Amino acid sequence: MNAPAHARKPRPPRRDEPGSAAAIPQDARPGADADATAERGERIAKWLARAGVASRRDAEKIIAEGRVKLDGKLVTQPATFVQPQDIVTVDGQAVNEPERTRLFRFHKPAGLVTTHRDPEGRPTVFERLPEGLPRLISVGRLDLNSEGLLLLTNDGALSRRLELPANAWVRRYRVRVFGDLDPRALAALAQGVTIDGVRYAPIEAGVDSRKGDNAWLTVALQEGKNREIRRVLSYLGLEVSRLLRVSYGPFQLGTLERGGVDEVNPKVLREQLGLAAPTRRR
Incomplete structure (x- = not known):
């Protein structure tokens, strides 16, 4: 005889059913984020990254250098926790509490270095930004003589996510070169190449136009080693002039004018990066 309906024990949901633990994203489960709890607060390295001071890894370096204080006391451990009422300073300057994640497109002109402070006194990207923007860090770098799309964000964790080669974000470039161009050598880059003991991952490179010894190429890669394109093309006997x-x-450069800044719509961030919509404060 079947047990009465009221006496039956409820069947636990299958792992793939709504409401099962497996169906709930890890970061949505209670206690999933040990860094940020009501009792302990948030780890200061992560807090600094979300505030746009630096990536979490670089924030740990800043802490190790003795540049961070919490309520006036020197912070020596990146595992130190920050509460909402705490005051955090870096190099003596108060850091504002992290706000919602924001991402900006910047059309970097040649002649700017991608750093906040340059020991050689060269002009920096951040000195060229208009007033009123939050504290920003770059997603990767463009070297002094390179130009074009540079992504800027106030969230160090997002910067790290976009930079990691494992996440396979494709960077695409237009490159003007001078020299004896061999299309077969360009095509071979799709297998990767080792130069002076450094292994470069596969690179897609094709010829867009050619006139004499000058040519325009389109180059695409999924990692960004320092001066990678210039070094690889130089290895092929080509001089990069732009x-x-x-x-x-x-994210596209599009028609953004040189030196121009444009914020990426939050809806686009949610659609392209899966970022959660900001919560409204009550």
């Missing part, structure tokens, strides 16, 4: 990044993942 290097312009035109896209980074789904």
Whole structure:
């Protein structure tokens, strides 16, 4: 005889059913984020990254250098926790509490270095930004003589996510070169190449136009080693006279004017990066 309906024990949901633990994203489960709890607060390295001071890894370096204080006391451990009422300073300057994640497109002109402080006194990207923006860090770098799309964000964790080669964000460039161009050598880059003991991952390179010893190429890669394109093309006997990044993942340079800044719509961030919509404060 079947047990009465009221006496039956409820069947636990299958792992793939709504409401099962497996069906709930890890970061949505209670206690999933040990860094941020009501009792302990948030680890200061992560807090600094979300505040746009630096990536979490670089925030740990800043802490190790003795540049961070919490309520006036020197912080020596990146595992130190921050509460909402705490005051955090870096190099003596108060850091504002992290706000919602924001991402900006910047059309970097040649002649700017991608750093906040340059020991040689050269002009920096951040000195060229208009007033009123939050504290920003770059997603990767463009070297002094390179130009084009540079992504800027106030969230160090997002910067790290976009930079990691494992996440396979494609960077695409237009490159003007001079020299004896061999299309077969360009095609061979798709297998990767080792130069002076450094292994470079596969690179897609094609010829867009050619006139004499000058040519325009389109180059695409999924990692960004220092001066990678210049070094690889130099290895092929080509001199780079102009290097312009035109896209980074789904984000395009488009018609953004040189030196211009444009914020990526929050809806686009949610759709392209899966970021949660900001919560409204009550």
